[in-house]
Amino acid sequence: MKKARLLIYLCALLVCTVAGSVEVSADTALNITQVTSKDNINIGDKFDLTLQLNTATTDDTKLIISASSFYVRDGLISRSVKNKASVTIPLECKNLDDDKITITFDYPNDTSTKETLSLDLLPNSSDSSSTPTDTKKYAPKLAIVNESVPSTMAGNNLELDLEVKNTGSYTAKDIVVEFVPPTDENFKYEISTISLVDKVAKLKKEETAKLSYAIAVKSTTPPKTYKCTIKYTYSNLYGDVTKDEQDIYIKVTKGYPAIDLAVTDVTTTPAVVNAGEEVNLTLKVNNNAGMKTVNKVTLSLEGLAKDGVSGFSMTNGVNSKDILNLSPQEKGNEVTFSLLAGSDLKKGSYPLTLVMKYMDTEHEEKEIKKEIYINVNSDSDKSTDITIQNVAAPTGRITYGKSFKVGLDIQNTGEADLKDVVVTATGVDNTVMMPMSQNVQVVENLAVGASQHLTFLFQASDLAETKNYLINFEVKGKSDKDKETPTFSQYVGVSVEGKQKEDDNSTTSKPIIIISDFVINPKIVNAGETFDVKLTFMNTHRDKKIENIKVSFSAEKTTDTDAQKVGSVFTPVDTSSTFHIEEIGPKQTAEHEVTFFTIPSAPAKVHNLDVTFYYEYKGADGKILTETLYDAVRATVVQPSRFITSDIRVPETVFVQEPVNISLEISNTGKTTLDNFTVAVEGFGSSNSRQYLGNLEPGNTTYYDVDIFAEQPGDVTGNLIFSYTKPDGSDEIVKKEIKTMAQEMQMPDMSEMETGNFDQMKPEEKKSNKMLYIIGGSIAGIIILIIIIVIIRKRKKKKELEFDE
Structure with a gap:
């Protein structure tokens, strides 16, 4: 009976429009007249929507209003239509995201029966004064909101699962989204799907839609991050069309090359x-x-x-x-x-x-x-300045994973002193013979006939086979006239017992990840400063890939007892100490770069930056297995070198060739030893033009004393030159200026001194120097004193004669 009554209601409703501002669309026979209080509906407008029912209901039927773009001004979203021929709903337009109002009729006596009617409200674009309204301002905004950068290996398909979102305040409809592949000429691809154009009917505010595209990236495409373009075409509810573009990025990693020699x-x-x-x-x-x-x-x-x-x-x-x-x-x-x-x-x-x-x-x-x-x-080559002698290597077989030493003597066999002799030790197969200490050493000075013994620490990795491996020593230097000596090399063989390995073709062998290369910039790290580490990770397996790789850094701890200095020597800058790599294919590599900060109190030495790898791979039965491995990167840290001196005092004027003493205190105020500290005099003559003070430890003070003299009259400017060797082996030179006025010493004319006629001396001579006045005054005083004594004695003798008479 109730369903029959509902059918009567549906057949009785009449649809009409007032002033053309409201449209009615429904898949029901309800006769409803909609009346608005004004002809135009824009954001912020208030109006009344009247629903006139052809036949009033006799039971307690509820009318429920639902509208995302409108809200009910009196707050009643549910109201009774019992015995009512019409219902007026006071509304206000809050936005234009949705052009529909949903009216639901709820019958209390039969909860399973509900009828819903959707009413399309299309706001008019002209107001009562016939002044056109700019509807373009109601434009939505679309954007791809995927957080991660899509990635694929060269030679594989790139599956693009994108999420487009309406980030604006208005509804978008008739949306067309086109994916435009990279225009970089190095990017080689083929379209894997039927089309790179996708369509979406409508997106309300904050709504999203899934888009899918696929392209095949050719194996010849270089690994790189490429820029793509997303092109949008869509309209707002008024039909105003918007065209927009957005750049997104895809990453291509090194894939499995067809041929790799x-x-x-x-x-x-x-x-x-x-x-x-x-x-x-x-x-x-x-x-x-x-x-x-x-x-x-x-x-x-x-x-x-x-x-x-x-x-x-x-x-x-x-x-x-x-x-x-x-x-x-x-x-x-x-x-x-x-x-x-x-x-x-x-x-x-x-x-x-x-x-x-x-x-x-x-x-x-x-x-x-x-x-x-x-x-x-070449035995006939007599011009070689450096020779390698006494190369030392283990005589027995070295087990993989164990460290060992190799050494050599370098001798200056030339006719001139050498400086900055650089010796580099490198494993010919650097994935097996890995240096465990600094593999570059510098000999600052090597006198004629002198020799220097150097030692390097190496280790054979898990990749070592049972065979002989070569280590190359490369030597180059400079003469004391900065002339480069010929660079030459010498090899030494080390017998290694490799790890017992399974057949390379076996599906049960375990893939290994190693740090195949790393670059530290700068090579010598200053405490209190940042440095970059670029790492290359390699999957050494020939046919298995590793996946879900987690790489963690852990720097060694300081042992300082100061609570403020305890902690890691290195701290990552603007990033976490852990990062993720999706996968590394067989014999392939992946790169990652991290910036670290070195704490100011870090000791000056070689520090370890430990690296932990956690990764997954498939076993022989197809199950996922996990592995954890450890490696390390070594960074040489130096403390900044500093020193201060006491004030350098030089008289404003001096005589030519007259010695002036300079005495200084020199204090090491840094945290590192100043080796081979030397002070030299420049621009003045001196009793010791270059003085070696030895090694100055942190916090210690030494003394420097020298007599200097001007060699020519006039303004004389020179320097005290302080030089020492820093911990990284480089030389530091600091100059401090010294200057004075030098003049010739002029003696007064002796004949004028004898006659006492000092007033006739030339004005220039009087002004020549204070010392001349002192000498002349002293001589004149002595002469006057002698004259007075002579006169007194004559007078005394005369009185004695007069007394005798």
């Missing part, structure tokens, strides 16, 4: 070549990091000498070798070049360039170049 096991026979001898250069080429077989690789050498005297030349005239069908599974193919070392070659290390040409999978010719160095020894 590498050169390993470069050896020469003999290991050190003498000038004029033949040598076989042997190397191995592999494609282990690639994904597909390369059909043909052609190898040749660049940098060969044409005359066969000043460089290396081919002994058989053939400078081309081919490798056919090199697959990723092969461990590598050996190639040997037969060379002749020129008879004029001096001792040192000489580069040749290995050129590898091949056709990639897209039938484009590719070329890879790699530098190769060959050691040359």
Whole structure:
């Protein structure tokens, strides 16, 4: 019966519009007349909406109002329509996000029956005065609000799941969103979906919609962050169209290249070549990091000498070798070049360039170049200033993971003193032979005939195989005239017992992550300052990727007893000490850069910056396994050097060649030792033009005493030059200016002094110096005193004669 009554109501309603300002749309037969109190509805307008019912209800039917863009002025969103032919609802427009008002009829005797009627209210764009209203000001605003940057590896599909949001105050409709791929010429892609255009019917204020696009990024695309463009076209409720653009970014990481050639096991026979001898250069080429077989690789050498005297030349005239069908599974193919070392070659290390040409999978010719160095020894070379002697290395086999020392003596065999001799120790395979101490050492001074012993600490990593590995010592320096000495190298072999590994093709082998390279800028870190660390992480496994990688830094703690100085030596700047890497493919790398602050109280030494890796990988049964590994980066920290001196006092005027004493206190006010502290005099003659004061410890005071003199009359300006060696090995020079007026010493004329005629002295001579006045006055006083004594004695004698008479 109630449902029949509802049907009668629905069939009885009549729809009409007043002044064309309100439209009615409903999928029901209710006859409702809507009447507004004004012709135009804009934000802030108040009006009455009258719903006139054709037949009044006899039961307690409730009318419920719901409207997001309007609110009921009397606050009654639910009211009874019992025995009412019409209902007036006082409304106010608060925004134009939604053009609908929903009216729900709720029947109390049958709670399962509710009828809903939606009424479209389209505000008029002209007011009663016929003055046009600028409806464009009711424009919505769309934006992509994804927080993370989409990322993919080169050679994979980039799945773009974007979220577009209406961040404005007004509803947007008829929305068209187009994804425009990067215009960078290096970005190579193909469209994986039917279209890069998506459509959304309507977005109210703060509403969002999901968009999906897909493109295939080619393997030749370089790893980089690329800029894309999102183009919007949409309109507001009045039909005013808006076109807008937004830049978003996508990240492409290094993927699995189809062909990736590498050169390993470069050896020469003999290991050190003498000038004029033949040598076989042997190397191995592999494609282990690639994904597909390369059909043909052609190898040749660049940098060969044409005359066969000043460089290396081919002994058989053939400078081309081919490798056919090199697959990723092969461990590598050996190639040997037969060379002749020129008879004029001096001792040192000489580069040749290995050129590898091949056709990639897209039938484009590719070329890879790699530098190769060959050691040359020449007994006839008498000009070499430095020699390496007594190279020391472990005689037995070193177990992987254990540290060991290598050492050598460098000797100055030239005819001039040397300075700033730099010795670098590097593992030929730097992923296996890793330095555990500073691998660059500097000898500041090396006198003729003198030698210096240097020691370096290394460790063989988990990647080591059971075989012999080379460590290269490279030496270069300067003469005391800043002339560069020839750079030369020498190798030492270390026998390593590698880790027992499973078959490389086994699915049960565990992937390892290492720090394959790191760069600290600046290389020497000042306490109290920031420095950057750029790290390269490498997945050493040949066919397994690692995922969900968490990398954490933990700096070593200070041992200072001062409570304010306890804590980490290094602190990350504007970032966390932990960061995340999504994945690293087999034999691939990922880079990350962090800025650290060094606490001012950090001791001057080499500090460890410990790195912890936590990551996941798939086991043989497909289950996710986890692993935690540790590594470290080492940073050399130095304290700033400072010193102060007591006041430097020099008389305003001096005589030429007259010594003046300067005595100073010099105090080390810094936190580091000032080595080889020296003071020199510049611009003046001195009793000791250069004085060595030794090493000045922090907080200590030393003394400096010297006699200086002007060598020429006039204004004399010079310097006291303080020099010392800082903890990082560099020299610090500080100059403090000293100046005075020097003049010649002028003596008075002796004949004038004897006659006592001092008044006839020239005015210039009187003004020459205060010392002249003192000397002249003293002599005149003595003469006057003698005259007085003579006169007194004569008078006394005369009186005695008169008394006798």
